[in-house]
Amino acid sequence: MITSLIYQPKFMLTNHEKAKNKSVIVQSNRGWLRLQLPRLVARQMGKERAFIYLGLADTPENRQRAEIKAKLIQDDILHEEFDFSLEKYKPSSHPKLHLTVVQSINKKELSTIKLFEKYLEFKQSTLKESSLHYLRTSIYNYLEKCPCKSLDKPLDIRAWFLENTTNSMTKRILTHLNAAVKWGIKYKLINLKISPFEGMSQELPPHNWEKDPQPNAFTQAEKQAIIKAFEEHQGNWNGKGWTGFAYSYYAPLVKFWFMTGCRPSEGIGLTWGQIDEDCSVIIFNHAQVQLGGGRIVPSEGSKNSRYRKPRKFPCSQSLHDLLISIKPNNPKPSDSVFPSPKGKVINYSNFCKKAWDRIVDPIVRRNSTPYCCRDTFISEQIAQGISPEIIARWVDSSAETIRKHYLDDKLLGHLRPIDTF
Structure with missing residues (x-):
């Protein structure tokens, strides 16, 4: 609802002022539409800035209605017919309340390489320098070479590594990538609820040293x-x-x-x-x-x-x-x-x-x-x-x-x- 402002202007707008500052702007404020009046109009109302709150959610349909209202007010200003009481710009009747389903805006999904970069930046204070160096070179380099960098294509990522490196290296990469994804989920950097790489490395054959560990002692x-x-x-x-x-x-x-x-x-x-x-x-x-x-x-x-x-x-x-x-x-x-x-x-x-x-x-x-x-x-x-x-x-x-x-x-x-x- 628009609160009425009863105010009589102390002076009328000059032609120069009208030409210089005459636009009424449609804005979205926390998901709701409002109109920002020209600064000269606001000053005549005793304010630095003045807004008309329309009580409309920011939807394409409501934005069209707001644009029409803004054009009406702008014409009144140009023709020196602006109603400083704002009564003229109130809705003729209150619209019925209704729920508008607005599709949630997804975060821009991070690529595997961008997520891993953030993960390493976070871990650098807790990892040994040798471990961090291994992740920054060997693991990171493989992730960078992989043409598939989308988190929603885990099987494609797995297939590429199996074709382009060893089974053992693939297990290592998937293990560290899974850790990075779980970290990203924890800190809400990505929109996943569970990691698509969870358990993937364990499904591959074990490392050679895991199969039959053979010590090599000298006599x-x-x-x-x-x-x-x-x-x-x-x-x-x-x-x-x-x-x-x-x-x-x-x-x-x-x-x-x-x-x-x-x-x-x-x-x-x-x-x-x-x-x-x-x-x-x-x-x-x-x-x-x-x-x-x-x-x-x-x-x-x-x-x-x-x-x-x-x-x-x-x-x-x-x-x-x-x-x-x-x-x-x-x-x-x-x-x-x-x-x-x-x-x-x-x-x-x-x-x-x-x-x-x-x-x-x-x-x-x-x-x-x-x-x-x-x-x-x-x-x-x-x-x-x-x-x-x-x-x-x-x-x-x-x-x-x-x-x-x-x-x-x-x-x-x-x-x-x-x-x-």
């Missing part, structure tokens, strides 16, 4: 041969002398991996500040992780990190002697225990390609990595009667994981059941 003979080969490597023999780099430099690190069962990145990232003064206890609480492009960053963990709980590792006599033999005088807590030849952090990828593969592969005649030292340590400790629960504490794992992934039967072949008769 005692292989382990000793590997250590000896590193200790004795002097470079490349050209018939006259040794040239190139001697990989014997890395022998202490290789021994350390065998003696602790730590992850390779934990050994590379070890500092003297993590080892007590007499080299009897090591505190594992971070690692050094190599990102794309060769950049190496510390991984000290987050709430999702494997290294979120520092663990104490008691040194055996052999490990104690090794650490004492390589410990410099008065090392700084931040000094690396196993630095590169140039005093920096060892580049794990380069080490594997140049040193490990060259030294180890001819000995064991199968593919291997420094992670096999971890398999070897765990299997050897079990063979010596140490319980998986204790070993799990030493190596930051679980007894279940050790039984499932690390226990190598070929190292346990000498064990026999206890004879109870």
Whole structure:
């Protein structure tokens, strides 16, 4: 309803004023239509701005009615017949109330790539730098390459990944994409109620390591041969002398991996500040992780990190002697225990390609990595009667994981059941 304004103008509009400011504008305010009067008219009414509220919902039909009303008022202003009491512009009778069904306006749906960008921006404060780098490069790049970026075509997206990458990579992409979609639903960034990717990765065949996890531990003979080969490597023999780099430099690190069962990145990232003064206890609480492009960053963990709980590792006599033999005088807590030849952090990828593969592969005649030292340590400790629960504490794992992934039967072949008769 329009409230009447009883007001007598103090002056009439001049021709210049009429030409300069004569438009009546139809506006929508919170879904309801109103008319905005020209500013000069509003000022004569003692206001900076004046509106006539029509009591009509903003629909195409009602907007046409409002345009007609605006034209009527505008003509009155031009002909100096404007009714400042507004009585003339009231509806002749109140229209019957009725409900108008207005189709809801959907949000513009985000593409998979735009949603994933927002998801990564949100997660960057909680993820490890190495995890964030993996999502920003590998997963993001695949999403960007996929020609189908609409969230309402999940099967097309799945089909493209299966055709253009491996089954294992498809599982990873769908897992992370599902997490991003569920996050978008939670924060109302998309109009979905449930993620169309929910459970999709689980429907694919399992990863190879999930099917039949095979640890790759070295035998005692292989382990000793590997250590000896590193200790004795002097470079490349050209018939006259040794040239190139001697990989014997890395022998202490290789021994350390065998003696602790730590992850390779934990050994590379070890500092003297993590080892007590007499080299009897090591505190594992971070690692050094190599990102794309060769950049190496510390991984000290987050709430999702494997290294979120520092663990104490008691040194055996052999490990104690090794650490004492390589410990410099008065090392700084931040000094690396196993630095590169140039005093920096060892580049794990380069080490594997140049040193490990060259030294180890001819000995064991199968593919291997420094992670096999971890398999070897765990299997050897079990063979010596140490319980998986204790070993799990030493190596930051679980007894279940050790039984499932690390226990190598070929190292346990000498064990026999206890004879109870």
